[in-house]
Amino acid sequence: MSDLILTRVEDRGAEGRIAYITVNNPARRNTLGMAGKRAIAATFNELAQDEKMRVAVITGAGDKSFIAGADIHEMKDLTPEEAEVEHTLTHVANQSIRNFPVPVIARINGYCLGFGMELAAACDLRVGITTAKFGMPEVRVGIPSGMEAVLLPKLIGWGKAAELIYTGDVIDAAEAYRIGYLQKLATAEQLDAAVEKWVSSILLGGQRVMRLQKTLINDWERMSVTDGIWAGIRACVESRRTDEPKRMMQAFIDRKKK
DSSP states (O other): OOTTEEEEEEEOGGGOEEEEEEEOOGGGTTOBOHHHHHHHHHHHHHHTTOTTEEEEEEEESSSSEEEOOBOHHHHTTOOHHHHHHHHHHHHHHHHHHHTOSSOEEEEEOSEEETHHHHHHHHSSEEEEETTOEEEOOGGGGTSOOOGGGGGHHHHHOHHHHHHHHHHOOEEEHHHHHHTTSOSEEEOTTTHHHHHHHHHHHHHHSOHHHHHHHHHHHHHHTTSOHHHHHHHHHHHHHHHTTSSHHHHHHHHHHHHHHO
C-alpha cells in the first residue's frame, strides 16, 4: 500500500470488520495526484475481498482537510493523452468506492474540494464538521468538472449542482447540509461519535443483506422506477437463499415478547 493512503482494519468479532482509510498528505491539504488515486483504488479493491468487511470509513489526515482536490502541480503540464489517464484515474478511484460491497462513510474533517467532493459523493454516507468547506473549482483552473461530478445533480439538485460547477464558489458546511450533500453535521469533537453511530447502526443489519442493499441502491441510480421495483423484488428473493432473514426475524419476534 502507498504511504499516501493509510489503512486500519478493526475486527469486532462476530459483528465483522470495519476499515478506516486515511488520505495522508496533510502538508498539501490531502490533495492527491495520480499515484494517490491509484492507491485509493488498490486499497478499496483489496479490502473488498474481505468477506467479513461490514463498513468502511474514509477521511483525511490532520484536522484541516478531507481532500482539497487533485494535484494541480502535476496536472498543469499534462498533454491531452496524459490528461485522459489522469481523469480516468479519478473515475477509477471513485468507482472503487461505489463498487465496494458494503457502505462507505465519508468522514469530512475540513476542505472538501473538487476531487474530494466527487469522492465523498461516491460514498454512501457523508458527515462533515461544521467548519468544513465544499466546492467544485475546476472551471477556475481551465477544466470542466467531470467524472463523479455527475453524481451531484441527484444529490443536491440540478440548480445547485450547476451553481457550484459554473461558479467554482465555495460553500460552508451548513449550506452543504441544507442542500442535502451532507446527511449529518458535527463539531470536530463530535465527529468520531457521529461516524460510530452510523457504524453501529449498519452493524445491526444483516451481513448479507447489507451487500444486497448496496448493490440495489447503485442499480436504482440507472433504472426507471418500474425496473427499480423489480430489481428490489429480485433482491428480496435473493436474500432468502440463506437463513439470514429467518434468523433475524425470529430474533426480532423474540425481543418483542420480552
